[in-house]
C-alpha cells in the first residue's frame with residue numbers, strides 16, 4: 001500500500017461488528033521499559049506489535065535486554081519473555097522513529113548505561129519537544145549533548161538522581177520518562193512541574209500505577225509533584241489491556257452509520273484515556289453500554305456536535321474531530337494546544353484536511369472549531385500520523401471518494417487497520 005492513496009470505503013449500511021483491538025501502545029511500552037529494568041526475568045503478555053512497540057524492543061535490546069516471543073503471537077500481538085540486562089550497555093544507538101514513548105522513555109534508561117547512546121528518529125521527530133527532559137537529565141547528573149533529536153547520552157553506569165523542576169506543559173511523557181527509570185537512580189527522583197498545566201493526566205496516572213504494580217514506591221499525592229523512591233523493580237507477569245484509543249475509529253463508525261460496534265475485553269477500570277470515549281460518544285449521540293461482552297456503542301446515524309475540553313485525552317482528538325465534521329451541529333474542541341507537538345501539528349492538519357473536503361474547521365489558540373457542512377470526496381493527507389489516517393477513514397464512511405494518503409502509517413500503533421476496517425464493514429446491514 002506504501003504511501004499511495006487508499007480508497008476509504010463508504011459504509012454500505014449500518015455496521016454490526018465486534019472488533020478486537022490489539023494491546024495498548026502506552027501500556028506495552030511502559031511494561032517493556034519496566035521489564036528491562038527489573039531485578040529478574042518477566043513476561044509481558046498480549047504486548048502490542050507495531051512500529052512504536054517494535055522500536056521500543058529494538059531500543060531496549062540495544063541497551064542489553066533480551067526479548068523472546070513465547071506462545072503463539074499474531075501480526076499485532078506477542079507474549080514477550082524479557083530478560084533484563086545485567087548492566088545497561090552503551091556504545092550503541094537508538095532509532096526513535098516518530099514514537100514519543102521511545103524518545104521520552106528511553107533516554108533516562110540510557111543515562112544508566114556504561115557508554116555513549118546516540119538517539120535519532122524520523123524527520124518530524126526532530127521537531128517534537130525534548131528539551132525539558134534532556135535538561136532534567138543533566139540536572140540529575142547525566143552528561144547529555146543536545147536539546148532535541150539527534151542527541152547523545154554519555155552514560156557513566158549510573159545516575160545520582162534527586163530533585164528537578166521542569167516545564168512539562170508540552171507533553172506528559174517528559175515526566176513519565178523520568179519516573180519510569182527513577183527507581184534505578186541512586187536517590188530516585190522528585191519531579192516538580194512549573195508552567196501551564198501538564199496534559200494527559202491519565203497517562204501520568206498510568207505511569208504511577210504501573211510503577212506501584214512493579215513494587216516501586218511512587219507518590220503523586222501533591223499537585224504537579226511526583227516522587228519515585230530508589231529500589232528494585234519487581235519482575236512481573238502482566239497482560240496488556242486492549243488499546244482503547246485505537247478503538248475510537250471503530251466505535252466512531254457506529255455513530256456515523258447508525259450501527260453498533262462492540263470492543264471485547266474493555267477493562268472495568270483503567271488508566272487509559274480511551275475510557276473517556278464512553279462519555280464523549282454518548283454526548284455525541286451514541287448509546288454506550290459496558291457489559292461482560294465488552295463495550296458496545298450504538299449510533300442513530302445522526303451525530304451531535306460537542307463542546308469538549310480534551311486536555312487530558314488529547315490523543316482522542318483526531319477521531320472526535322472527524323465525527324464533528326460529520327455532525328449536525330457545531331463543535332468546539334479545547335485544551336489541546338499541545339497537539340501541535342504530536343506526530344504532526346494535529347490542529348493544523350485536521351483543519352487543513354477537513355477544509356480540503358469542503359468542510360469548515362478553524363484553529364483556535366488551544367483547539368479547533370468545526371462547523372458541519374456537506375463534504376465532498378478528495379485526498380485526505382496523513383502527515384505520517386496514524387490517527388490522521390484513521391480520521392480520514394471515519395470521514396470516508398459517509399463521504400464518497402475520500403482517498404487517504406499513506407494508510408500504512410497506521411502501522412505506528414495499529415498495523416492491521418485496513419484489514420480490520422474491511423472486516424468491520426463486511427458485517428454491515
Ligand SMILES: O=C(O)C1=C[C@@H](OP(=O)(O)O)[C@@H](O)[C@H](O)C1
Nearest residue numbers: 026171172173199200203314315
Ligand atoms: O505516555 C503516553 O503513553 C502518552 C502520553 C500522551 O502524550 P502527550 O502528553 O504528549 O499528549 C499521549 O498523547 C500519547 O499518545 C501517549
Ligand SMILES: C=C(OP(=O)(O)O)C(=O)O
Nearest residue numbers: 098099100101315342343
Ligand atoms: C501522541 C501520540 O503518540 P506518541 O506516543 O508518539 O506521542 C499518539 O499516539 O496519539
